[in-house]
Amino acid sequence: MIYTVTVNPSIDYIVQLKELTLGEVNRMDYDAKLPGGKGINVSRILRELGQDNIALGFLGGFTGDFVEESLKAKNLKTKFTHIAADTRINVKVKAQDETEINGKGPEISSEEVAVFKKQFDKLTENDVVILSGSLVPSLSKDFYFELIELIRNKGANFVIDTTGESLMRTLKEHPLVVKPNHHELAELFGVKLNGIPDIVKYGKKLLDLGAKHVLISMAGDGGLLITPDKVYYSKAPKGTVINSVGAGDSMIGGFVGTFAATKNSLESFRYGLACGSATAFSEDLADRAKIDEILPQIKIEDYKN
């Protein structure tokens, strides 16, 4: 089974207007409320791909009820731990630029954490756990490492979508895949990356430090997959970008869902790229029809230094 963990889910409140003027009353042209949070987005893409999965995490209050009901309506399997405080609301303003205002997230008590962690007792070596998104301020910065220890003790695989020191610290536990974007990769090593050869050079270091696969996403410039045997590169397909929120989560969903089903890294890369671009070209996250439309446009090349 694949589990996604969203410690800090959200209602994503999407607000669209032609122009945002700070300090004035602005009127929206369109708005929408979506269940959000990185792990939840991965779960939604896995479901589109027909990959069985269960979304875990913490939900509370009327906002938490909205997220849970929206996911149930989409036939997603969920086992959230219910908390007393309200799940956050993240505001995504689409005007002349895209601006995101993400909440800090609710207080989670030690009792609620204990109930959540109990679920990890049942993991087996056939399971994959995907840890994605921010932690809430009341949790220890080491929370993901505590979870990784529980996961590794059961012999299960994990994927972590995080950046900086937190990412570097998890590499020695051999995540199935890590997916920094090219800016995050540069920050990880405190360097400026000049073109694909540099990106490959530093991406390979993440492999050397323990990751089983390294995916580097480059938004409209496509992506790279670095494995111990080979490096693959693909441009991004052309299309009208409607919504880039969740493109990275979609790429992870496409890669992990396909890898769980096929164990084929190249095919998983193909689906990861297609899911990422399909979301960028959709109003909400990509649906199966959009993913299928984009798949034939993905052309992967062997990358040779």
Ligand SMILES: Nc1ncnc2c1ncn2[C@@H]1O[C@H](COP(=O)(O)OP(=O)(O)OP(=O)(O)O)[C@@H](O)[C@H]1O
């Ligand atoms: N403008 C775009 N055009 C085509 N494909 C895109 C575009 N933006 C993203 N993608 C696809 O989605 C993948 C992931 O996007 P990106 O690199 O923006 O991830 P990210 O930085 O983790 O994004 P986010 O945090 O917004 O989810 C890219 O590698 C690419 O395949």
Ligand SMILES: O=P(O)(O)OC[C@@]1(O)O[C@H](CO)[C@@H](O)[C@@H]1O
């Ligand atoms: O604040 P975090 O946890 O880093 O990111 C949360 C978030 O911005 O990530 C998703 C897109 O990747 C959105 O659905 C959600 O609002």
